[in-house]
Amino acid sequence: MAAWLFPGQGSQHRGMGAELFDERPDLRGRADDILGYSIAELCREDPQERLADTQFAQPALFVVEALAHLRRAAGGQRPEFLAGHSLGEYAALFAAGCFDFDTGLRLVRRRGEIMARASGGGMLAVLGPRADTAGAVLAAEGCTELDTANLNAADQVVLAGPTAELSRAAGILRKHGFRCVPLRVAAAFHSRHMETAAREFAAELAQVAFRPPRIPVLSNVTGRPYPADGEVAPLLAQQMRSPVRWERGMRHLIDSGVRDIVEVGPGTTLTGLWRSTLRAASCDRTPLPTGPGTPGPSLLARHPAAVVPTRSEPPAGPGPQRLGSAAFREAYGVRYAYLTGSMYHAIASVDLVVRMGRAGLMGFFGAGGLRPERIEEAIEHITRALGPEGRYGMNLLATPGDPALERAVVDLYLGRGVRHVEAAAYTRLTAPLVHYRFAGAHRDRSGAPVAVNRVLAKVSRPEVAEAFLRPPPGALLDALVADGRLTRQEASVAARLPVSEDICVESDSGGHTDGGVALTLLPTMRRLRDTVAGEHPGSPVPRVGAAGGLGSPEALAAVFVLGADFVISGSINQCTPEAGTSDEVKDLLATVGIQDTALAPAGDLFEAGARVQVVRKATLFAARAGRIYQAYRRYGALEEIDAATRRAVEEDCFGGRSFEKVWAETRDHLARHRPADLEAALRDPRRRMALVLRWYFRHSTALALRGDPDGRANYQIHCGPAMGAFNAWVRGTDLEDWRHRHVDAVADRLMTATADHLRDALRRVEDEQTPIASRSAQS
Template sequence: MLTYVFPGQGSQHVGMGISLFDEFKELVKNADDILGFSVKELCLEDSSARLNQTQFTQPAIYTVNVLSYLKKLNETGRKPDYVAGHSLGEYSALFAAGAYDFETGLKIVKNRGELMQRAKGGSMAAVIGLTKEQVDNILRENHFDGIDIANLNSPKQIVIAGNKELINRAKSIFEANEQVQLFSVLNVSGAFHSRYMSDAMSEFEIFIDRFAFSPLQIPVISNVFARPYVDSKLKETLVSQLTSSVNWTDSIRYLMGRGNMEFVEIGPGNVLKSLIRRIQAEAEALIINEENLDDGKIERRKMKSVPSFHVNKGSQTSNEADHHMKIVETPKIVPIDLGSSEFRKDYNLKYAYLSGGMYRGISSEELVIKMGKAGMMGFYGTGGKTLREIEKAIIQIQNSLTQNQAYGMNFIHHPYNLDHEEKIIELYLKYGIKVIEVAAFVTITPALVMYRAKGLKKDAFGNVIANNKIIAKVSRPEVAEGFLMPSPNRIVEKLLALNKITKDEAEMLVTVPIADDICVESDSGGHTDGGIAYTLMPAMIRLRDDMMAKYGYKKIIRVGAAGGIGTPSSAAAAFILGADFILTGSINQCTVEAGTSDAVKEMLQQINVQDTEYAPAGDMFELGAKVQVLKRGVFFPARANKLFELYRRHNSLNELDKQTKSQLEERYFKRSFEKVFEEVQKYKPESEIQKAEADPKLKMALIFKWYFAYTTQLALEGKEESKVDFQIHCGPALGAFNQWVKGTKLEDWKNRHVDTIGEKIMLETAEYLNYKISMLMKG
């Protein structure tokens, strides 16, 4: 069998393609029109010294590769059995396989080169003499967490990527290892094939989406998976290639395992020919279980549970010995494999990763914008914010993000003020808010149904489509059930009677659930029932399945996971439990973008997993609802719990003994009950104040609840003299995160950015799962 391999960046040289340009004049003219310069002059003369600049190198190599392939095809009349390309070379391989025509491929490569050229400040280095595992060990032992494996060129030629400072620091460490034959810093402008290309990847994904690809006529081996491309995932795989390692070694091993294979390099130079010889000499073939293959294609597995693995054991036949038979391997998991691809598509996300809406704008406008620009989605924290403040935040977010960049608004339950809920929803409808994160609801309210109704329409086939999407955070099955059902008839009829929804909207409401997706919230910061993910997730997924069957929904309701997620291993556990997406909270509170004080961030940076405690929730004080808060270095949880206990045992402030009253006024409130009530009257409606004057129990509740607003404001303002009273919602996930990043750049909160954290968690979750799977395979 025959495989054509196409080289990538690094194989360019002046004079390449000298015999090709006059033979394919029409294609060369088309290339010049697309590029805006003479590709022939660039390759043969390079008078302006541009050939080694990424934005010029990539289209030049692609052109020479394609012309070389067409010449080879004319000469031999034979198409190869397989094609593969190293990084950029993969675009030439896809052309050879019929994915697109020459001009389309060149437009895509031109954009790719321009985006990669803009990635400044990064560096790459080749390490020769060590295996990937040995390189990984050195990076881990020396806390080089900011360095990624970029290329696996041969078993003992590994390329690493990171910022220049880290690569330069790593040089002496690697050179001190006696097995390292060479550590060579490469002459490149960026840290290609690493997490540092995520911005370029986001823009590239938008650009490439405008093109239509044809089914492949020849199997193309993907750099990302070292397996053949899948037609339905062509664009997705090309996009992920920018940040994923170039797995050239296993790509060749896979082809070695397909039979007696001849490799022919098509294009300038013979770099790949040399690498293939090393791989053939140093590595065994990969023999893939035939049941996973379909005409040379293999579907990427969705990581919903630990997969089963097949091992070929026993004595080798002579034929097996010739092919170096080995344990069957599965495709490598990459971040975009994690969770539901449909979820990512529906919300236009790069990763199935969300950041939750922390109250009082701690999930700030800046945080939401940062997430949206990185291809993820954040929710603005509206709890405790006025309508005017929420409107201002919406305007800032919408002005900062493009139509394709995702964002959402938090929508928290107001059990004692349903009118306020409706005013918030009216605001969301006014500004066209398409995604809301619903939190702390125990029942469905009219505001939710109204929001749902106003986003419904029918497509050309009569199917009901929901444009206003609801992601409901739930921690109890009975609450989840309400969101998995259609809107309650009593609420629909009431809204219809009040002319708040139309008859058509009412009819459509009975065909869809309240929520598009539910997010199962286990033990978390803020409002929490202290649930355990290992028990909640299976129960919720089963409930979702039962409710979908009961109501016959056509579109699946995705189930996500939140609470306790602060490290790759916890994220991996969530995905293995079946999460279609994950949502983080506490870890984002200790970032540059979080809308809280530096004093709070300094405190949070120091905590461990045992440094949180449950306290009453100020907004649901009378109900006895709980929030999880920081306990290290503060008195708030103890004082809040005492206030609730006093409220539970007494019917009025007059029942409190003198010592208790003095303690509350002097130590907790730092003012008299009368002064507190005067402040309460400034922001509570007159009707509620009148009720409190007539009901001593209610008045006591309002005064005690003032303390919760007061302590929150102290924390937001960072008043050092009142630090012991700071109310800081936080879960143990942040403690785990702090331990994970200890000794790295991210130990200091000033270096923590929400997008960096999201990228790091998703990338390292994929790596963690790959490692665990490899350990399982080894038995």
Template sequence: MVAYLFPGQGSQKIGMGAELFDDFKELTDIADDILGYSIRALCLEGPDERLNNTRFTQPALYVVNALSYLRLLAEGRARPDYVAGHSLGEYNALLAAESFDFATGLKMVKKRGELMGQAYGGGMAAVGGLEEKEVHDVLREHGFDSISVANLNSPSQIVVSGPREDVERAKDAFQAANVRMYTVLQVSGAFHSPYMEPAQREFAAFTDGLAIKAPTIPVIANVTARPYRAERVADTLITQISSTVRWSETIRYLMGKGEEEFLQVGPGHVLTSLTRSIRRNAEPLIVTEEQEEREARQWVAATAIPARTPASAPAGSTAPTPAPTQTRARIPAPAAERIPVPAPTAERIPAPAPQPAAARTILATDLGSASFKREYGLRYACLTGGMYRGIASPELVVAVGKAGMLGFLGTAGQRPERVDDDIRFLKRHLSGGEAYGLNLVHDPGHPEREDALVDLYLRHEIRTVEASAFIAMTPALIRYRLTGLRRDAAGHVVPRGRVIAKVSRPEVARAFLSPAPARIVEQLLAQGRVTANEAELAREVPVADDLCLEADSGGHTDQGVALALMPAMRRLRDDITAQRGYRQRVRLGAAGGIGTPDAAAACFLMGADFLTTGSINQCTVEAGTSEQVKDLLQDINIQDTGYAPAGDMFEYGARVQVLKRGVLFPARANKLYELYKRHDALEQLDASTAEQLQSRYFKKSFAEVYAEVRAHHPQREIDKAEKDPKHKMALVFKWYFAHATRQALSGSDEGRVDFQVQCGPALGAFNQWVKGTALEDWRRRHVADINQRILDEAAALMGRRLAAVGTE
């Protein structure tokens, strides 16, 4: 079961609806005629002062919400089981439930915005950290009878409304009550308070005579937090202007009805964040039919408003009654003759073959684990991995986050100062509750780098990390995991920082599925880096919340096979969960080789709770690598990658998968490793080989390379090299790996043959999938778009395949 939620004022932003106006030109033209100005220009160009003006904000949000809903239907999404909208968004909920048509709704919203925009002298303030009763107590104890509760957004986020002077004076009273936040909002009116009753009366006169019908699906009202009653649709909507928005109770009511998915339809992520908070901190509200009936009678008596019978509902009806066919509101699934939906062209991935009539409708949002999406605040069970040296750039992570997915910033090899700047960028651009995370790569030669990153993550309160390339648990990783562990009200251990671990070996998976090693916990406790309470709680939770099973892929790889990894790791996970008695099961995702809808569908059919894509993302506009690298990558096929030693784990013999077409890096890197295995010092190399390395590989002498090594490595490494010639040789050889990466990232033309580009065959498969379309050119590839396309087609593919089982 699914509920669609429509946002209200506060979710507007310049640029909203950019992808919608062309697809729904007929409705856009209708909006322009009703409003008397261009809705496209308002939404895309602003300026901010105009878009944030209530009389313009409300029509703009109504139109964008409505077109967003139509887009979902056009993409094949089924109608929801319930709908609700926050304040202004309730008009979109009723529109989706066919209580009126698009034009009628827009006329009402236009009038509503004008009336509310005329309000002056009022004010509102957001109160954080107090429950409803506590807010009322503060107002009563300090004599603020003029202030009322306007919005109950979540159990601990409430908005109050009243005369502006009183709202501003109340700040001291609330701060004395130790509120977490008291912020006076930039509004001119005391919205959703008794001060709006004059506007409400004028709005009621305006709506008299409009065709407002009974909803065809349940709409949860702001005023009552219960479904609209057929005979009270117009009256309930009118009353909303001066009544409290009971949003927290609305979500709790839907939770009590068994809703498992809540989907925000419209710009921003405000309702997604509020819903996540409500589900985390409140219990479902179980309401019987008898109780609902009793509450409805009490509400009618209290409001004393005579019922206005809906156009299509018999008087006294309490259940949603569809309107007659000839007067049905015009927002069912779009029909081609009324609402043009563009057909696929060369600008898009070719559409899948027509579905059989019996094909089951599966959508991209249906794929993966519902609990995984809920806990991370995602629309799609799709992650993008944190590629080395900022290839997974801040811009890439922002694009992914805004699309309802989870991106990891590539921090490996980056200076802490650069990572700090990137985190601040993410916080500025993902301030609406969108998900994001940071990569934490195991660095066995430099544990201090791990420590520095964890310090930074904790200081910035980073909630999610991707742990990569770990072969054992480290103090830095465990410190991140344990910091902030606490028990919730139910007695469950709750971590502050989530860990999604990428693994390909059972022994590493076992370590992440187990509690933190006691010896590391004791060490951290002795150093004062975790508290005694955190150390105690560490025994009850695994190191990782979720595991991403990495099959053969770009970068570090064990050349695993997804078909073998998933069942083996699932059994291991289930065994350890049973042994340890964990309350929550660690979820299993899939990574490696995912570059086409077929691969994504296969992973989900094997039971993957989520996917992580990698190689395909570095050949996009947002990826932080050079254009020269992207030019090379957009043309490769599945056979154009190979294996080379991993520079960061050179001495261990670890390998990475890299680009081999058009470059010499894999051959040269493998030769360096073979030389390292056979010799104990640079001086043991024969003259011809030494000359080849210095003149053709390094283009510098060994002495010059070592001078650079001395300048960039900690003194302990240099001291070891002075005593151990083999270690010195390893440092000199490893310089080439770092140099080859720098050449690729900078796009050095003269160093092109030495480019180190970590990449797997998934990108070759993707290139073949998009061949002959606009996406053949990487300059048309945007990271959120290509992942969305893969998920959409994977869902359609699964529906067709399931429908065809046993018929071919």
């Protein structure tokens, strides 16, 4: 794997790109028109010695690097990654197709003009074998007024701040053996002192329609790839006032399998930094600090590197692309063994699913609670956005109280060619579910059984998991054949395949939950899988994933260590810009702690006593839903409910509606959609009472989806403690504001930090195994 790297300001020199301008006279002419001077003359001769000035150096470097990229790309070469140091990031984004040549040059020209106006302060390069520990030295001396400008490598960092403080820092560091080189700049770039310039430039960036990168581009701000779309402008604005995390980016390339780099542009500075990072990757330093986002300007001293025993091998542990099952990633066509789960009533929205698909990931649309016509409309929008081969899945929610709805949804999925469903809330196999799985099943040329539709089943009980891990019962297949839903050939193939090739073990989660613990559930389900697979030699061995409670890198790392082949995130995704719920709910979710959830009766399985986990903070839904369920348990008909209870339910839960008014509304709905249920309710007073009391659950969901401020106390928000864990993890970062929590960015941050956490854990284990005498000698 290879990466192309584009250098930043400081690499420019007279004569750079001299041979490139005649190859693309069209671009040279357009550059002259945009800049108002001859770019070729500036770069070849620099007669007025303007290449040292920021406002001229930045456009010149962009043009040279863009032309160098186009020459290399014309030869048919294509890297796996792109990255650019500071200004070079613009050339990398151009190479990735995020904007055209003219747009990039105009942006860089304005960036150079704005930065050239900045004044005051300066920058200091710190060099030495342990330059990344310089911050600890400065902190010990009380030197705390400087920001980190560049984290280039373990042996090279750059500080920025007031010139007097830089001089003091240089004196301190030289006494400790560091080389310090003042840089010839007029301001403290990539520091808090560029805040005004960054705000001005953000207004320029807001006018540009950036396209998603065709090749992954590392951001200077995060040291990680840009999300698929939507984050280019904010990160470029932030780049002006944030440290360049170059070493973190280079370590990400190493962890991703990159071993070759090409420096596209003048100089060899980045080649040297790459070699330095490669050396550091096999020596005695811990990785750069990891976290969910980008801290604000901070002194390098806050991130001192610890010294651990020297090892000759490179850092242990997988990168984020290698966590979980490679077969899972290939089967689903995704970058990570990570999916987003379906959240009912389209909270897992079209926008959420499309964004995941465009990012090389996959999400399930939240079809639960929707009528087939709404679901079909969602499929239409998703397939139009992602194309016929796009990555997406749909929820198939068990509806024991409405089997006709389940059949209608399955027929819709089969008719629209939906190839992936997430089966949720099933306690047993149903005919529509098995019909979906094995419609179109056949044998390939070698005679092996093949199912074209994939069912990913969420399970929390062993007996349910076992049903999905085995082929469907013969009696169920015979009934489907007799009903004309499956052919005999499809049924014969079904008898050789598990109902699910992937089961997801759901622990303590939002919505329907048995409150299970991953530490006990996941190993048990894996052993069950192995037992069942052993009874069916030659059949595909199902993969076992994990969901529930996954709101931090530590949680994801734990389930991967337990053997999870993949993970599915849930609660955390409803607090993203793409989620199909109200801003009021998202504002509340962003403040939730791990203690702020409660169990409440489930509206769809009300009579069975099933429970869902919901937000307790700032709402009364859990308590009021519990009161309603107790009324159902205590009484046999609406007319039997005592006056005090009736008044409390009507006023607090029904928004002042009477039982009679709610029944009239419910009766009209059933007459249109479920006439058989209406007939049953008219015959059975207890059934009629249940339908009236269940109205509250639909009402409370609608209040939350709309963000009705007057109904906040009754918001029903399905949520598990993962939301609180995620909020704690991102506190103090750019993701603290939910408006920055794009669903693909959440996936990237979590999976990358999980890989970092696992590497650190492996290092700690290895260090504990190093003999004490050896550690003493090395220290």
